[in-house]
Amino acid sequence: MITLETTFAGLKLKNPLIAASSGLTNSISKIVELDNAGIGAIVLKSLFEEQIENHSEKLSQITDYPEAGDYINTYIQMNHMGKYLDLIRSAKEKCNVPIIASINCYKSAKWIDFAKTIQDAGADALELNLFVLNAGEFGDTYLEDTYVSIVREIKKVIHIPVIIKMAKNISNLPGLISKLKALGADGVVLFNRFYQLDIDINSMEITSGPVFSNPTDFSDTLRWTAIVSGRVPDFDIACSYGVHSWEDAIKGILAGATSIQLCSILYEQGADAVTNMLTCLEEWMDQNNFSSLAEFKGKLNYANIKSPYMYERVQFMKYFSSYK
Ligand SMILES: Cc1cc2nc3c(=O)[nH]c(=O)nc-3n(C[C@H](O)[C@H](O)[C@H](O)COP(=O)(O)O)c2cc1C
Numbered sequence: 001m002i003t004l005e006t007t008f009a010g011l012k013l014k015n016p017l018i019a020a021s022s023g024l025t026n027s028i029s030k031i032v033e034l035d036n037a038g039i040g041a042i043v044l045k046s047l048f049e050e051q052i053e054n055h056s057e058k059l060s061q062i063t064d065y066p067e068a069g070d071y072i073n074t075y076i077q078m079n080h081m082g083k084y085l086d087l088i089r090s091a092k093e094k095c096n097v098p099i100i101a102s103i104n105c106y107k108s109a110k111w112i113d114f115a116k117t118i119q120d121a122g123a124d125a126l127e128l129n130l131f132v133l134n135a136g137e138f139g140d141t142y143l144e145d146t147y148v149s150i151v152r153e154i155k156k157v158i159h160i161p162v163i164i165k166m167a168k169n170i171s172n173l174p175g176l177i178s179k180l181k182a183l184g185a186d187g188v189v190l191f192n193r194f195y196q197l198d199i200d201i202n203s204m205e206i207t208s209g210p211v212f213s214n215p216t217d218f219s220d221t222l223r224w225t226a227i228v229s230g231r232v233p234d235f236d237i238a239c240s241y242g243v244h245s246w247e248d249a250i251k252g253i254l255a256g257a258t259s260i261q262l263c264s265i266l267y268e269q270g271a272d273a274v275t276n277m278l279t280c281l282e283e284w285m286d287q288n289n290f291s292s293l294a295e296f297k298g299k300l301n302y303a304n305i306k307s308p309y310m311y312e313r314v315q316f317m318k319y320f321s322s323y324k
Helices: 028-037 049-060 066-094 108-120 142-157 173-182 215-231 246-255 264-269 272-287 317-322
Strands: 006-008 011-013 017-019 041-043 099-104 125-129 162-166 187-190 197-200 205-208 236-239 259-262
Touching (some): 028 041, 099 108, 125 142, 162 173, 236 246
Parallel strands (some): 041 099, 099 125, 125 162, 236 259
Antiparallel strands (some): 197 205
């Protein structure tokens, strides 16, 4: 008898597929569709602190009275929060899988206010979508220090699992993740994909780049999943960014992930992709005589293979020698 059960960040999942935070997880109808397709857990669309602030700032400029401006700010923030809390409550009511809330904030105090309210609304866990681009205005360790201080503060006030959705460009990823684990973080998502930009050479303007990832993005995700899984044992990883097939999901688990987050594939193929991936995953396990994910999870991670330097290889020397 094959079971696809797994755990992620202290949550019990019936299978490893998690719907990543996106526009596909911002309404109850789309969430229910994913639940019906068999998804193992759902991360709601992030609540963006910046969005709330910009919105309220613009509206408060309409009035000349500072007190009225304060009132509008508070009203709008509460309205945004209220809608988000309603989404958590109805997702909990209508779905049978863990509902993970997601917040994107950049000021410590705000993160904490949001986190407590979200916990009280019934979210099963909280994913922190945190990134500040350092275009030279901050010190070398600003981003790492921000991750550390936010996890430290948030763990003091909430008891639901805290998941960190990591950016790729961290100088010492295993080192930072070890620190976050020591501070009580319950799991990590490798990786977040941020807004991509492009340049239009005709209008000579900055434009939007591709919205979705593509299959070649997965190699980096796999590399870091394997390294972090080997370097930071007993810490749950959700493999994310570039998962475009059921084979990718298996590779992520072999590299050490306990769960797999899906986004672009769900936009491209719809919720049916979940059902198909689960069927193929089970068939592959059957063919390879595995009855649980634990039997092959991390089999090929950095600590479990004979030549871990395979994961450190970044230069193309050999590749170039065969491509004259
Ligand atoms: C349209 C869209 C909206 C997204 N919104 C969010 C968001 O609100 N919060 C977040 O943490 N990630 C967001 N993401 C990132 C995804 O959760 C995911 O990390 C990223 O797309 C990489 O996974 P993929 O390769 O499966 O697409 C969004 C992605 C897309 C395409």
